[in-house]
Amino acid sequence: QLQLQESGPGLVKPSETLSLTCTVSGGSISSSSHYWGWIRQPPGKGLEWIGSIYYSGSTSYCPSLKSRVTISVDTSKSHFSLRLSSVTAADTAVYYCARHAWVKGFDPWGQGTLVTVSS
Amino acid sequence: QSALTQPPSVSGSPGQSVTISCTGTSSDVGSYNRVSWYQKPPGTAPKLMISEVSSRPSGVPDRFSGSKSGNTASLTISGLQAEDEADYYCSSYVSSNTVLFGGGTKLTVL
Numbered sequence: 692q693l694q695l696q697e698s699g700p701g702l703v704k705p706s707e708t709l710s711l712t713c714t715v716s717g718g719s720i721s722s723s724s725h726y727w728g729w730i731r732q733p734p735g736k737g738l739e740w741i742g743s744i745y746y747s748g749s750t751s752y753c754p755s756l757k758s759r760v761t762i763s764v765d766t767s768k769s770h771f772s773l774r775l776s777s778v779t780a781a782d783t784a785v786y787y788c789a790r791h792a793w794v795k796g797f798d799p800w801g802q803g804t805l806v807t808v809s810s
Numbered sequence: 811q812s813a814l815t816q817p818p819s820v821s822g823s824p825g826q827s828v829t830i831s832c833t834g835t836s837s838d839v840g841s842y843n844r845v846s847w848y849q850k851p852p853g854t855a856p857k858l859m860i861s862e863v864s865s866r867p868s869g870v871p872d873r874f875s876g877s878k879s880g881n882t883a884s885l886t887i888s889g890l891q892a893e894d895e896a897d898y899y900c901s902s903y904v905s906s907n908t909v910l911f912g913g914g915t916k917l918t919v920l
Contacts, residue, residue, distance in 0.1 A: 730856075737813065737911060737914040738899050738914070740911060743909075751906075751907040752908075754908065787855060793844065793907065794862060794903075795846070795865075796861045796901060797846070797856070797858065797901075798858035798861075798867065800857070801855065802854075
């Protein structure tokens, strides 16, 4: 079955850029029916959608994060990536990737990866 | 865009029913039948329980049901079981291809 796995540094310094990759296995990242999304959960807080990308490269971003977020896709490697610039402690969170359908929601999800912003 | 409004917590005894509300606006919940619900036990990834307001993905027990009236969507869990204890989040499509999540509701099974 389709599986997603996040990977990347667990510690990022303030003002630097957070970079994560989500590898898709057990299915095609080039699905015409789905986008691929990033969602995060700061400690003790709720879920926040960051953005989503189609295999063609078309993107949609959360308006409040749009100026700092870049999501890209590499279909040859079956993965998509998140870059979040100028991070602060407020960006400390568990970051999840998930397959995304605008009508049906996010399913399935990766296990999540904790990223801490600290010097 | 503000998060959708959910009660911080709900509780119920085994066998009872509980309902979790998710209130948005006419720009999100009220305009689209694209409300999803997710179950998130502590330390694990969210799991899709309901999509398109009231559709259950394969494998989700029929004890879980969803509905919508106006700007408020609801998740009802009937025949409450201990394993249902988790955080629950709603989400809704918003215009121009964006998504809003609710603040989350902690369900305690007494």
